[in-house]
Amino acid sequence: MNEQQDSIPAKNIKMVVFTTGKTRVLIEQSYISTMEPGNSQPAVISIEELLETPFTDSTSQQLKRLLIINTDNGQFTLAVDEPVELQELPSQSIRPLPLLIAARNELPYLRAMAVLEQDIGLIIDPMLIDSKAG
Amino acid sequence: MTNDLSLDDILLHRGDESAEVVNVDGNRVKLVIFSLGSEWYALYGKNITEILPEDTLVFFVPGCPPSLPGVINLRGTIESVLHLGMVLKLSDNIESAKTILLAKAENIRSGLCVNAVIDVIDVLESDIKPVADSLPENLQDYVLGALVFSSKAVTLLNLEKILTDYQQGLG
Numbered sequence: 001m002n003e004q005q006d007s008i009p010a011k012n013i014k015m016v017v018f019t020t021g022k023t024r025v026l027i028e029q030s031y032i033s034t035m036e037p038g039n040s041q042p043a044v045i046s047i048e049e050l051l052e053t054p055f056t057d058s059t060s061q062q063l064k065r066l067l068i069i070n071t072d073n074g075q076f077t078l079a080v081d082e083p084v085e086l087q088e089l090p091s092q093s094i095r096p097l098p099l100l101i102a103a104r105n106e107l108p109y110l111r112a113m114a115v116l117e118q119d120i121g122l123i124i125d126p127m128l129i130d131s132k133a134g
Numbered sequence: 135m136t137n138d139l140s141l142d143d144i145l146l147h148r149g150d151e152s153a154e155v156v157n158v159d160g161n162r163v164k165l166v167i168f169s170l171g172s173e174w175y176a177l178y179g180k181n182i183t184e185i186l187p188e189d190t191l192v193f194f195v196p197g198c199p200p201s202l203p204g205v206i207n208l209r210g211t212i213e214s215v216l217h218l219g220m221v222l223k224l225s226d227n228i229e230s231a232k233t234i235l236l237a238k239a240e241n242i243r244s245g246l247c248v249n250a251v252i253d254v255i256d257v258l259e260s261d262i263k264p265v266a267d268s269l270p271e272n273l274q275d276y277v278l279g280a281l282v283f284s285s286k287a288v289t290l291l292n293l294e295k296i297l298t299d300y301q302q303g304l305g
Contacts, residue, residue, distance in 0.1 A: 053196050098244070100214040120207050
C-alpha cells in the first residue's frame with residue numbers, strides 16, 4: 001500500500017460483480033434497482049455489446065440476468081451472464097485506471113479497476129453508459 | 135650503458151597511466167538488454183524497476199488497442215502492459231514476447247512485453263555510438279544510440295519519448 005492508498009477512508013463499497021468471457025466486471029450496487037431472470041426478455045443492451053467483446057454463443061444455454069439500472073439520466077436494462085454476485089469491497093481495493101489505459105482506452109464508461117484476490121475487475125460507470133444505451 | 139630515464143620519470147609516466155584508467159571508469163551506465171524478435175535492444179537501467187516472471191498473468195482490458203494487451207496485478211498495484219514490438223511497429227516474431235519489464239519514465243509506469251532479457255550490463259557511455267542514418271523510419275524518433283554486446287548490435291531506445299508519444303496516440 002502506498003501513502004495515497006493509505007489516506008483513503010477504510011470503508012467498504014457494495015458492488016455487483018459478474019463475468020463476461022474471462023473478464024470480471026463490477027457496477028456500483030447503488031445504481032441497480034432490481035435483478036431479474038432474463039433469458040426470455042429482450043435486453044436494451046448486453047454486456048458484450050457494451051464492452052465490444054464477442055457475443056456469447058447464441059446456442060449456449062448460459063443463464064442471463066437482467067440488471068435494471070437507474071441513473072440521473074433515466075433507466076436502462078443490462079443483460080449479463082450468471083452468476084451475478086453482490087460483494088462488499090474495501091475502498092483500498094479500488095484503483096484508478098493506469099495512465100496509459102486511461103489515455104488509450106476507447107470505452108468511455110470504463111471508470112476504474114478493482115483488485116479482487118487473484119483477479120482484476122473492470123468498474124463500469126452507469127452514468128456514462130446511459131447515452132449509448134438510449 | 136647509459137640510463138636516459140630516471141626512476142622519477144618512470145613513476146611519473148606510470149602515474150599518468152593509472153590516472154587515465156580512473157577517468158575512463160567514471161562514466162558508466164547500466165543497461166538492460168533484451169530481444170524483440172531477432173533483434174537486440176536496450177533501455178537504461180534507471181528506467182527498469184523490475185523484471186517480472188514469464189508466467190505473470192495479463193488481464194485483458196476491452197477497448198484498448200492491440201499494442202496495449204491489458205493490465206497486471208503487481209502485489210496489489212495495477213499496471214498497464216505495453217507490447218513494445220507493436221508500439222515500434224516491428225514485425226519480426228514479436229508475437230512471442232511474454233517477458234515483462236516494469237518500466238518508468240516521465241511519471242508514466244507500465245509493463246513492457248519483450249521476447250527475452252539478454253543481460254543487465256554496465257557500459258562506458260563512450261561505447262554508445264550515434265545511430266546510423268539508415269535507421270528504419272519507425273525507429274528514428276525512438277533511438278538514443280547503438281552499441282555492440284556479445285558481437286551483436288544493440289539499439290538503445292528512448293523510453294521517455296516512447297511512453298509520452300504512446301500516451302498521445304502512437305501505435
